[in-house]
Amino acid sequence: MTSPRWMILVCFSLISVFGTGESLTIIVPEISNEQNSLPAIIAQMSRAIADLNASHKKLLVQQSRSGCNCNPSSLQACYSQRNLANRRLSSCNSQVRSLGAQRSSLLRQVSGLRSQYAAVVKQRDVLQGQLNVFVRYQNYGWKYYRGSFYYFSTSKANWQASRNYCTARGADLVVINDAFENNFTREVKRIAWIGLYRSGSNWRWVDGSYLSSRASYWAPKEPNNSGNREDRGEIWLYNNIENWNDAPWADANYWICEKKV
Numbered sequence: 135m136t137s138p139r140w141m142i143l144v145c146f147s148l149i150s151v152f153g154t155g156e157s158l159t160i161i162v163p164e165i166s167n168e169q170n171s172l173p174a175i176i177a178q179m180s181r182a183i184a185d186l187n188a189s190h191k192k193l194l195v196q197q198s199r200s201g202c203n204c205n206p207s208s209l210q211a212c213y214s215q216r217n218l219a220n221r222r223l224s225s226c227n228s229q230v231r232s233l234g235a236q237r238s239s240l241l242r243q244v245s246g247l248r249s250q251y252a253a254v255v256k257q258r259d260v261l262q263g264q265l266n267v268f269v270r271y272q273n274y275g276w277k278y279y280r281g282s283f284y285y286f287s288t289s290k291a292n293w294q295a296s297r298n299y300c301t302a303r304g305a306d307l308v309v310i311n312d313a314f315e316n317n318f319t320r321e322v323k324r325i326a327w328i329g330l331y332r333s334g335s336n337w338r339w340v341d342g343s344y345l346s347s348r349a350s351y352w353a354p355k356e357p358n359n360s361g362n363r364e365d366r367g368e369i370w371l372y373n374n375i376e377n378w379n380d381a382p383w384a385d386a387n388y389w390i391c392e393k394k395v
């Protein structure tokens with residue numbers, strides 16, 4: 135019994151070497167009480183060997199179709215080819231991973247560039263808007279000074295009509311924010327309305343801000359609300375740094391418009 139078992143093991147080993155992955159079903163003869171005669175064992179072994187030979191041939195055909203002969207040198211060549219193919223596959227996988235990382239990096243760059251582009255477009259629109267304002271007020275003949283255009287009227291009107299003239303042109307009566315602007319506006323050498331008005335016990339500018347004591351240029355003893363009817367601000371003693379006066383809104387004065395750009 136040892137000899138047939140050994141033969142089958144050898145055959146299985148051969149199949150394993152050929153290694154095509156095909157599963158084989160071989161009935162291994164066993165000695166039992168019912169099958170203990172030598173002829174029965176020989177017959178069973180013969181069938182097993184025949185099955186094994188058939189499978190062996192089939193495997194050889196498959197090996198032949200796959201381009202490999204199954205002698206040792208051919209097998210070695212097949213293994214070499216397989217190893218080379220595995221190395222190439224590994225290299226390809228590395229390249230795929232590297233390309234994936236590059237792709238992610240490029241996508242991040244594209245996203246960053248899109249954000250930059252949107253910011254530049256926004257900036258361009260702002261600049262275009264400012265340029266349009268520049269062109270428009272230059273065409274009006276207004277004077278540019280430190281971020282604003284100014285209009286110095288050549289006729290007189292009350293405070294509200296003066297303001298209406300300015301707002302109809304996208305501007306408002308001048309808001310004097312600092313000493314530079316105070317000096318610039320008094321250079322007109324005319325009594326002129328500015329955008330300052332009394333609001334209860336406070337003075338406010340037409341842009342809604344309250345008059346700051348740091349940028350306040352009232353003439354001495356002003357505002358005095360003379361006759362209890364002076365509720366608008368004007369440039370008055372224009373030769374002095376402190377030159378403002380409060381006056382009745384209905385007085386006819388020159389006026390100064392300002393358009394910030």
Ligand SMILES: [Ca+2]
Pocket residue numbers: 282308309310311315392
């Ligand atoms: Ca101003």
Ligand SMILES: [Ca+2]
Pocket residue numbers: 356357358359360364379380381
């Ligand atoms: Ca006054």
